[in-house]
Each structure stands twice: as C-alpha cells, then as structure tokens.
Amino acid sequence: MTTTRFAPSPTGYIHVGNLRTALMNYLIARKAGGTFILRIDDxxxxRSKEEYVDAIKQDLEWLGLHWDRAERQSDRLDRYAEAADKLREMGRFYEAFETPTELDLKRKKQLNMGKPPVYDRAALNLSDAEKEALRAERGNGVWRFKLDHQRIEWNDGILGDISIDAASVSDPVLIRGDGQVLYTIASVVDDTEMGVTDVVRGSDHVTNTATQIQIIEALGGTCPRFAHHSLLTGPQGEALSKRLGTLALRDLREQGVQPMALLSLMARLGSSDPVELRSDMAELIDGFDIGRFGAAPTKFDVQDLFPLTAKHLQSLPLADVADAVADAGVPTELAEPFWAMARENITTLADLKGWWELCRDGAEPLIADEDREFIAEAVVLLPEGPFDGETWGQWTSAVKEATGRKGKGLFMPLRKALTGMERGPEMAALLPLLQVIRARG
Known part of the structure; x- marks a missing residue:
C-alpha cells in the first residue's frame, strides 16, 4: 500500500513552502487509495511548542488535508536509541569531539587546498583514553554515521537519475552532544517502521536523501521512492526564505484566501500544467501527477491567490457563505438577493461588509455639474416602491424618454449618483437592496 507522510517541526506556523510538501504527499496517498501520516518532528x-502542534493541525484541517494517523517523534526516542546501538555494533557510528570553530578551520584549510570541505574523520583515530579525556574536557561528543565512500544513486520522481559521490559528503551527525536525536536518523527509522513508500520534499534535501539511503540500507530497511520538488522564489525570482514568515497559512486565511484557491495553485505551481481553479479535492487528486513537476526554481506570487479566491467565491451558493453574509449585517430576508448581487464584485468575503454598508446607509452621490439637472429630473421619475429586479429597467426607460439621454450618458450618471462609484454590480440587482432609496420609494 502507498504510504506518505508530512513531518513538520512544531517550531513555528506552517507556510506555503511547507504546504507544497504536505499537499504533494497527501495527493499521492489519496490518488493511490493509500495512507497519509502526519508525523510531528518534535x-x-x-524549540518545539505545543501551540504550534495545534496550529499545524488546525491549518491542515482548514485546507481539508485530513491525515489517517498522527505520530510524534518524541514518543519514539527509544526506537532511535535502538537504531543508534545497532549502528555502533556495526562499526558505522562514531563519536567526534571537534568544536564548531575547529570544524570551520578545517573546512577553510580544505578549500584553500582545493579539496571538498568534508569532515576528515579524525575522530576515528582517537584512542579510548583520548576520547575519555575529551569528554572530561568538552562533554559528550556528537555521533556521526560513517558513510561508505561509493556512489549513491536513485531515480528521483522529479529530478530523474541522481548520482552522488559519498566521498564528497561529510559523515552526517545523527545525535548531538546533548543527546538530541536529529532528523536524519529519526526520519529513517520512522519511514522504515511506518512503511513509508513515497517521500516528497524540497530539493534542499537531496544530500540528506543520499546519506539516508545508506542509513536505511545499513539498518536493513527498504528505500522509499524519493522526489524532490523545486524551491519557491518570489515573483521576481528573489529568495523567498526571508519572507516565509509572512506567508504562514493562517496569515493567508486572515487575508481571506479560500482553501480551494490555495490548493489549486499549489497543486500545479511548478508543473507543466496550467493553474486552474478546481471545485473540490477530488478534482485535485484526479489531476495530480508528480512526474509533471520540474526542477527549476518556482516563482510564487501571493497576489495570484486573490483572483482564484474571487472566482471560487463566485461559484458558491448562499448556503456556503451564509455565515459570512450574516456577519456582514445583512438581514436574513435579504441574504439571497444580496449574495446574488455581491458575489461577482468581491475578492474576499471581507468585501461583503462594504457592499452591505452601501446598501444600508447609501453613499455620497457623485454628480458632475453638467449632470445636476439631469439627476434632479431623474429622481422625480423614480417609481414608487417596493423595488424589484424590473425597477431599474423601467426607471431608465422613463428617464431616457423624458431627457433624450441614452447609453453611457444615461446609465453612468445614475449609477454614480446612487452608489458614489463608476463601477459595481448590475444596477438591476443593486437598486432593490438600496435601503435609503427604498425608503424614499
């Protein structure tokens, strides 16, 4: 069975970059009728905070990305300890004591000599007595996995055939001096024991994947299928990493972005398929193909979400937005005609409030000097209420006959006088909702 996972760290709110990873893994699992695991890397x-665990779950639920099971790595520390012991017994795990400053000096020296800046494995030459002396002086060392210096190869679901020379990569640190288990080994143990078959993550993890393949093989596991998606940039190709804090999902939600607009964009962004608004999750799942994504950096512009949000809202019946219409202050009896009028003229649901304020309180008339006599004559011809969908047509026909005006010269001054705006909803739909005019009628 196909099994994927999303493994966020609860050290902050998830953002659009995280969502890309979560969505791809979710869609792969759902398309195959498999299992999607939410695995909290805590x-x-x-740095891990419970408030962020809750926030991650809330954001995924808002988007409709429901997980089949949830796991927490903090509950599995004994499993990582067992894996570490196994690697020690195999001679693939060793303790190293260099300080960050010493490592930096080694890297600089290697670069000056034209060599790759990889760890020189000096710790392998330490005697037991030297290790004990270093522990007494510096505390516990870090634990590094000893890579086999051979090529590591796999067929990547997005990048194609990958081949990395393990000699060009430092032996990865899997456990810190303070005992903290790092992602590299925790992920391997979890993926192996949870039967994860497919792993999709950012292209910044390619080197991690190479080392993890060797760790998986050393522990006797089966390697999942890997795919590394491109990283997001800003709309001008600039690095997005510094802005990701302002692109948290909850901030986008606060700005009125609709889930299906966000999912529709992220499910196609960076692929060879055009971005198209989808009506539901089933359409997203059916149209998803990881093989259609490219390796090039992918431009993301938050402004692209708002036309998609507007288009999505236009497709919704009143029942789906009834709470938002009520929150805007619209009386229940006017909710249906109000939504029919406003839906084509909003970007987000927050815009409903402004349209209801116009209907309820009226607007400052916008009347050019040359139109004042025309407007005064037109107001006299306004039919008696109550107004309905036919009133605008009846009124403008009467005004046209009386004044001789037609086309834009007839309709625009009337719109501006009633709404204070040059553009907006169909006046036939808006006029019956204008409470001030209704009262005059």
Whole structure:
C-alpha cells in the first residue's frame, strides 16, 4: 500500500513552502487509495511548542488535508536509541569531539587546498583514553554515521537519475552532544517502521536523501521512492526564505484566501500544467501527477491567490457563505438577493461588509455639474416602491424618454449618483437592496 507522510517541526506556523510538501504527499496517498501520516518532528525540546502542534493541525484541517494517523517523534526516542546501538555494533557510528570553530578551520584549510570541505574523520583515530579525556574536557561528543565512500544513486520522481559521490559528503551527525536525536536518523527509522513508500520534499534535501539511503540500507530497511520538488522564489525570482514568515497559512486565511484557491495553485505551481481553479479535492487528486513537476526554481506570487479566491467565491451558493453574509449585517430576508448581487464584485468575503454598508446607509452621490439637472429630473421619475429586479429597467426607460439621454450618458450618471462609484454590480440587482432609496420609494 502507498504510504506518505508530512513531518513538520512544531517550531513555528506552517507556510506555503511547507504546504507544497504536505499537499504533494497527501495527493499521492489519496490518488493511490493509500495512507497519509502526519508525523510531528518534535525531537528538539527547546524549540518545539505545543501551540504550534495545534496550529499545524488546525491549518491542515482548514485546507481539508485530513491525515489517517498522527505520530510524534518524541514518543519514539527509544526506537532511535535502538537504531543508534545497532549502528555502533556495526562499526558505522562514531563519536567526534571537534568544536564548531575547529570544524570551520578545517573546512577553510580544505578549500584553500582545493579539496571538498568534508569532515576528515579524525575522530576515528582517537584512542579510548583520548576520547575519555575529551569528554572530561568538552562533554559528550556528537555521533556521526560513517558513510561508505561509493556512489549513491536513485531515480528521483522529479529530478530523474541522481548520482552522488559519498566521498564528497561529510559523515552526517545523527545525535548531538546533548543527546538530541536529529532528523536524519529519526526520519529513517520512522519511514522504515511506518512503511513509508513515497517521500516528497524540497530539493534542499537531496544530500540528506543520499546519506539516508545508506542509513536505511545499513539498518536493513527498504528505500522509499524519493522526489524532490523545486524551491519557491518570489515573483521576481528573489529568495523567498526571508519572507516565509509572512506567508504562514493562517496569515493567508486572515487575508481571506479560500482553501480551494490555495490548493489549486499549489497543486500545479511548478508543473507543466496550467493553474486552474478546481471545485473540490477530488478534482485535485484526479489531476495530480508528480512526474509533471520540474526542477527549476518556482516563482510564487501571493497576489495570484486573490483572483482564484474571487472566482471560487463566485461559484458558491448562499448556503456556503451564509455565515459570512450574516456577519456582514445583512438581514436574513435579504441574504439571497444580496449574495446574488455581491458575489461577482468581491475578492474576499471581507468585501461583503462594504457592499452591505452601501446598501444600508447609501453613499455620497457623485454628480458632475453638467449632470445636476439631469439627476434632479431623474429622481422625480423614480417609481414608487417596493423595488424589484424590473425597477431599474423601467426607471431608465422613463428617464431616457423624458431627457433624450441614452447609453453611457444615461446609465453612468445614475449609477454614480446612487452608489458614489463608476463601477459595481448590475444596477438591476443593486437598486432593490438600496435601503435609503427604498425608503424614499
């Protein structure tokens, strides 16, 4: 069975970059009728916060990305310890004691000599007595996985055939000196024991994948299928990493972005398929193909979400937005005609309030000097209420006959006088909702 996972760290709110990873893994699982696991990477007790665990779940639920099971890595520390012991017994795990400053000096020296800046494995030459002396002086060392210096190869679902020389990569640190288990080994143990078959993540993890393949093989596991999606940039190709904090999903939600607009964009962004608004999750699942995504950096512009949100809202019946219409202050008896009028003229649901304020309180008339006599004559011809969908047509026909005006010269001054705006909804739909005019009628 196909099994995928999304493994966020609860050290902050998830953003559009995280969502891309979560959505791809979700769609792969759902398309195959498989399992989608939410796995909280909370092995860092200092930075992991329960409030962010809750926020991650709330954001995924808002988007409709429902998981089949939830796991927490902090509940599985004994499994990582067992894997570490196994690697020690195999001679693939060793303790190293260099300080960050010493490592930096080594890297600079290697670069000056034209060599790749990889860890030189000096710790492998330490005697037991030297290790004990270093522990006494510096505390516990870090634990590194000893890579086999051979090529690591796999067929990537997006990048194609990948081949990395393990000799060009430092032996990865899997456990820190303070005992904290790092992602590299925790992920391997979890993916293996949870039967994860497909892993999709950012292209910044390619080197991690190479080292993890060797760790999986050392522990006797089966490698999942890997795919590494491109990283997002800003609309001008600029690095997005510094802005991701302002692109948290809850901030987009606060700005009125609709879930299906966000999902429709992220399910196609960076692929060879055009972005198209989808009506529901089933359409997203059916149209998803990981093989259609490219390796090039992918431009993301938050402004692209708002036309999609507007288009999505236009497709919704009143029942789907009834709460928002009520929150805008619209009386229940006017909700249906109000939504029919406003839906084509909003970008987000927050815009409903402004349209209801116009209907309820009227607007400052916008009347050019040359139109004042015309407007005064037109107001006299306004039919008696109550107004309905035919009133605008009846009124403008009467005004046309009386004044001789027609076309834009007839309709625009009347719109501006009633709404204070040059553009907006169909006046036939808006006029019956204008409470001030209704009262005059």
């Amino acid at each position: 092995t860092d007790p200092e």
